[in-house]
Amino acid sequence: MAALVPATGRALDIACGRGAQTVWLASRGLDVVALDVSGAAIALTDAAADADGVAHRVDAKQEDLENGLPDDLQDFDIIICQRFRNRGVLEALGTRLRPKGVAFVTVLSSVGLDRAPGKFHAPAGELLEVFTRDDIEVVWHLEADGLAAIVIRCT
Numbered sequence: 001m002a003a004l005v006p007a008t009g010r011a012l013d014i015a016c017g018r019g020a021q022t023v024w025l026a027s028r029g030l031d032v033v034a035l036d037v038s039g040a041a042i043a044l045t046d047a048a049a050d051a052d053g054v055a056h057r058v059d060a061k062q063e064d065l066e067n068g069l070p071d072d073l074q075d076f077d078i079i080i081c082q083r084f085r086n087r088g089v090l091e092a093l094g095t096r097l098r099p100k101g102v103a104f105v106t107v108l109s110s111v112g113l114d115r116a117p118g119k120f121h122a123p124a125g126e127l128l129e130v131f132t133r134d135d136i137e138v139v140w141h142l143e144a145d146g147l148a149a150i151v152i153r154c155t
């Protein structure tokens with residue numbers, strides 16, 4: 001899927017954790033806004049960006065996304081949301097992408113799980129339900145082994 005990832009423009013990494021995806025995107029040449037509720041995660045993301053020489057391309061901010069994405073976050077060429085399940089945030093992604101922009105989303109899933117699902121596990125089909133806008137194309141989708149992932153593109 002790397003061919004779908006632009007090499008320039010603006011990226012958003014939602015719930016960035018230690019910043020692995022943020023640094024990868026910045027190393028490709030993208031300017032990245034990275035958000036996480038945890039101050040420790042933001043400090044680790046800043047440190048990782050610094051260590052890889054891409055700090056000038058990374059704007060990491062502590063932000064609680066429980067109630068959605070801040071309104072001023074718009075016009076992204078790519079959005080990454082890995083292992084953070086918040087339906088309101090996911091439903092907003094299509095409105096935050098530029099035309100032809102792409103989003104990569106992964107959540108824990110109850111599909112293929114070998115134990116009872118917890119509150120972070122999405123029920124079957126949730127990602128497909130979220131991305132139903134007419135201007136969104138589903139490029140790829142998979143549910144298996146306790147994970148669900150989807151790649152979408154704005155038309």
Ligand SMILES: C[S@@+](CC[C@H](N)C(=O)[O-])C[C@H]1O[C@@H](n2cnc3c(N)ncnc32)[C@H](O)[C@@H]1O
Pocket residue numbers: 014015016017018020035036037038041063064065066081082083084
């Ligand atoms: C499983 S980790 C995934 C981190 C990263 N995306 C990755 O794939 O390595 C989940 C992340 O979501 C963040 N998180 C949890 N609740 C959040 C919230 N309400 N707002 C923003 N970030 C949150 C956590 O701090 C944590 O860094």
